[in-house]
Amino acid sequence: MSTSVDSAAVPLSPESVEPSIPTVRRRLAALMYEGVLLFGVVFLAGYLFSTLTQQRNGLTHHNWLAAWVGLVVGLYFVWFWTHGGQTLPMKTWRLRVVAASDGGRLSVLRAVARYVFAWLWFLPPLAVHPLFGLTVPQTLIVAGVWFVLYAAVGRVGVNRQFLHDRLAGTAVISLPR
Numbered sequence: 001m002s003t004s005v006d007s008a009a010v011p012l013s014p015e016s017v018e019p020s021i022p023t024v025r026r027r028l029a030a031l032m033y034e035g036v037l038l039f040g041v042v043f044l045a046g047y048l049f050s051t052l053t054q055q056r057n058g059l060t061h062h063n064w065l066a067a068w069v070g071l072v073v074g075l076y077f078v079w080f081w082t083h084g085g086q087t088l089p090m091k092t093w094r095l096r097v098v099a100a101s102d103g104g105r106l107s108v109l110r111a112v113a114r115y116v117f118a119w120l121w122f123l124p125p126l127a128v129h130p131l132f133g134l135t136v137p138q139t140l141i142v143a144g145v146w147f148v149l150y151a152a153v154g155r156v157g158v159n160r161q162f163l164h165d166r167l168a169g170t171a172v173i174s175l176p177r
Contacts, residue, residue: 022095022174024155027162033089038073045072074115081111100161100171110169117164121150 049068053061080087085096085105097114099106106114125143128134134142154162161171 020174021160022093022172024151024160026093026174027095027154027172028151030089030093030095033092034087037088038076041073041076042069045069074112077115077118078108078111081106081114082108094175094177095172096175097170097172100165100169103171103173106170114164114168114170117167120164121147 045068046065049055049061049065053064055061055065077087080090081097082105085098090096097106097111098104099110122143125139125146128142129139150163154160157163158166159171165171
């Protein structure tokens, strides 16, 4: 019986493997999964808000509701990004958010910055809607074009990182199986 260990049978620790840069397709797939989970988070936040404020009409306190939902979603992301760097969809797709400078954990400030800058996915086309008096279908077309352009920038950008990651000083990496 041999006492040597087959190197192929020894599992590698995450620290011993150089992280790779995920494809844009993989990151967008995780984003879609994230949207499904966020539906539940937003539903619970809205239910809690409407119960606590005794909201009887969707137009009552709608600005406060929007701010509350934005805060809850922000807390969701910041907590997961600062506690392991992964949300559930990111774990499923083996992605992790790290500090771009050293590959370490995100600070709360950096995670908040990433969350705020991530709104660049959605705010520009939504801001165009009232500025130019666009109809809803026109706004949806503008949003679709913006989404494709934003994703394309991530495909050709530095290390295939999206604009919000570059602005926040973060990076998304692939983890080994």
